[in-house]
Amino acid sequence: MVLKKGSVAAGSKEAADAAIDILSENGNAVDAAVSAVFASMTSEFSLTGIAGGGAMTLSLNGRKPSAIDFFVDAVPIRKNSTFEFIEKVVDFGDATQKFRVGKGSIAVPGTLQGLLYAQKKYGKLPLDVVLEPAISYAKSGIRINRAQAYIFKLLEPIFSHDYKNNTILFKNKSIIQEGDLFKNEIFSDFLYELSREGIPFYLNDGIDIIDKFLGKDALFDKKEMLSYNVLERECVSTKIEGYDFFSNPGPSFGGSLIAFSLDLINNLKEKRLNNNLLVKIFQATENIRSRVQRNQFNIDSMQRQDILEEGFEIVNNFSRSSINDSNINGFGSTTHVSVIDRDHSCVSVTTTNGEGCGYIIPGLGIMMNNMLGEEDLNPHGFHSYLNRQRLSTMMAPSIVFKDRRPFIVLGSGGSNRLRSAIVQVLINYCFKGLSLEKSVSSDRLYVEGGVLFTEPGIEIKGDAMKMYSHSLFNEKNLFFGGVNAAAVDEAFGDARRQGSAICL
Template sequence: MLVAMILSDLTHYPYPSGRRVVMGQRGAVATGQPLATLAGMEMLWAGGTAIDAAVAMAIALTVVEPVSNGIGGDNFALVWDGQLHGLNASGRSPARFTPELFSDAEQIPALGWRSVTVPGAVSGWRSLWQRWGKLPFEKLFEPAIRYAEEGYPVSPEVAVHWRQAESTFLSLKQPEFQAFQAVFFPQGRAPAAGEMWHSLAYAATLRTIAESEGEAFYRGSLADQMAEFAAQTGGFLTLADLATHRADWVTPISTTYRGVTVWEIPSNTQGIAALMALNLLSEIELCQYPRESVESYHWQIEAMKLAFADAHAYVCDPAWMRVEQDHLLSRDYARDRHRLIQDTAIPLANPGLPKGGTVYLAAADGDLMVSLIQSNYMGFGSGVLVPGTGIAFHNRGLGFKLEPGHPNQVAPGKRPFHTIIPGFLTQDGQPIGPFGVMGGPMQPQGHLQVVVNLVDYGMNPQAALDAPRWQFVAGNRVLLERTVAEPIATGLADRQHLIRRGGFFGRGQMILRRNGVLVAASEPRADGLAIAW
């Protein structure tokens, strides 16, 4: 079986990162921040399910990695309980988000109220817990509240991103940004690695959400505070916008790549781009080329480029989709598109969106496996924070288009194109496990590369995450990680790719199951930690 091939050698690490897979039988958890991972283990040790662990980790990550997600963000999940379920907990645009609201703009502003859509993360936590949780809802908040009240030492990678945000957010002078600056830059600067950060207001908000099982966020005291602050500072979010929000259970989409079925959340996410690219790669035997070869890199880049072109032309809120996802995922369509790939790079228009700010986590126990992703977007998000709450809003409105007639054009009550995507693998109707790679447009590219590493090159989970990465940017521009060998960079340049070294290449986690054993790995590009028992 292919899953046996994927996990056939847990001792060979061709790309040493100092990390090794961890293995257990009863449960496993993995996030990009050790304190959040420990929050998940607390739930498992307390007798909770993998869902309890996943939700506790998601809540904790809003505190210990605020540069990437928060209470005011969105999330999505894939859950295996004998079959695969999808959850879309992304928010819709406010009722006042009409095209006329942006008539003076060439693009939607990244900062401020005009990028704020309804936050869906809290509804995602509640929906998952209601269906599969075993512990009291309030229990899942205990680690996050403890970190927020007592403080925690900022981890190194988080500190780097926090410091990078200084120039953007400390220069803002409008009233709606002042509370954000006071909470996240209390000394007029970002905290350094090892410095303590805490927020009593954040802890109080989490306690209110916990005690009300999320109701206060959408129809109670917190909703009142959010709507009132928006009204005072020129925002567009209203009580009605919050009260009408719902998280939706959705049917995951998939493709089968050399015997392994890869699953994604359907539109309004870009997950379909990873599946379309894998369909294109199915048309050749990629393993005939070494993993570290110009040919392997070239084929993957070109497949991803074509998939992005389609995703950004057609993917949007499903109520506005004009092309069936089944058509985009059909093998006939893949064969037609495959013919466009030549020995040299195809120049295409820019398919990209701004760099993301996202957290991904995975959890598993004997019965459940969970793939969950959560984000504020572009790091800290919009820069708008409700005073006295710690609720910092995401800026997911950036996912909309302003182009008249585009299916993803901004409109009231509409979900924007979303970059964050959880992934899951199955084979012959049985689960292999959850995986994900964070980072804006890097995410489907990371999914593609991890699947190729597992399936075509037989890597174990940690090696698949460690391996050098590329990122297609726009046109013929491609970023290469510094660990990519120079002959590959030169060879790609000879094929008319415009190569630049360095950039952001995502951060991921993975938990795969083999013969009842859970094999967990965490991304070496983050502060992450995987634990199994």
């Protein structure tokens, strides 16, 4: 198929429209993806922002994909530092989860630097053109949809931390609701100046505003923000059934764990890939992840043959002792954009703001991340870093090639669940030959902490599935991720998070 404009899938209609608008202006996939992410900072304010982190996988004109890492940095505790670190409880209905917020929960952000780095190096259009849709959305406002209203309500304990000064989200002590007009004119003004001056405006004016606001209540200051580095890396990759899979490499987990699951699928003698076998594969992958977190071996070692053999052993001799315990993160405040342009250049980019630190920064209209307050990102304990380091993330922006051309571009929100969501979509699309819509919309399962989570269409059959405690969801739920996927002839945004897609 010859694309007139391109194929786009994103977490909101506004983000998808922004990407198509940029492609219509003869921008490439990088321009479009960057524009979509900036637009989503208004349409998906609860999920992403300039002061969070992210990762991008991209391929220009059919070349081998590469990865851009702009996730957050953790820094050591300053000597004699006092910092704000407050526990908040989020109620998911059937469970609660503790998050930490406040200025001491903020990690050194990378999203803005990463997006501008990618656009300057690999994009085609001037920055002011790329940012125009985001500027317009923030100034004129967008209507809050059902998915965003649900997330706002879910995270109200965090967003209300400083509600008196959070006038963009709260009116008369009530958080914004579905159908309300959400404007962020201060952020629009910031983006306008950024579009004219580029990264120097952020490095000078923007960082000064952040530094003044944080004072001594955070773990870093202007110096650490100015020394943040965007990193380009070689993708983690694997071959399976005639397809080439590329994704976010170490130190992040997601891409390597997906590659591990795919390697197990590719090498198992049992080719009838039913849900019972899939549960065993996901449990084997989870067990290997736990060993990496315990520093028994490095994330980059996961494709070693001896590590794969351990995975095969778990699958082939599955028992109750194969099931480990771990904490379950009930939320994944992440969003994803997938783009393929008319020249078959493609971009897969995932970003997050965590749950937010609880403060709107005056003069910028943004909420910074709380990555240092998420247990799954800090498995060895909070504030335990002796040296500055890039945090690991489960984000896995991915690209699959077939016959040396882009076949599917995809990624997902959903914390730990995003890796299994991506694997299930790949199985549906690449192996079962389902349409992209059916591949994304089909019911999903997930295993963690001795519990098998399923959507309504998943039957509990087979020995492995019956070994778990069972948590059945009555309908498709954002707990199982939000896969936004683009192919050359179709695109689909996951309805679980009210995603949107356009293919022209």
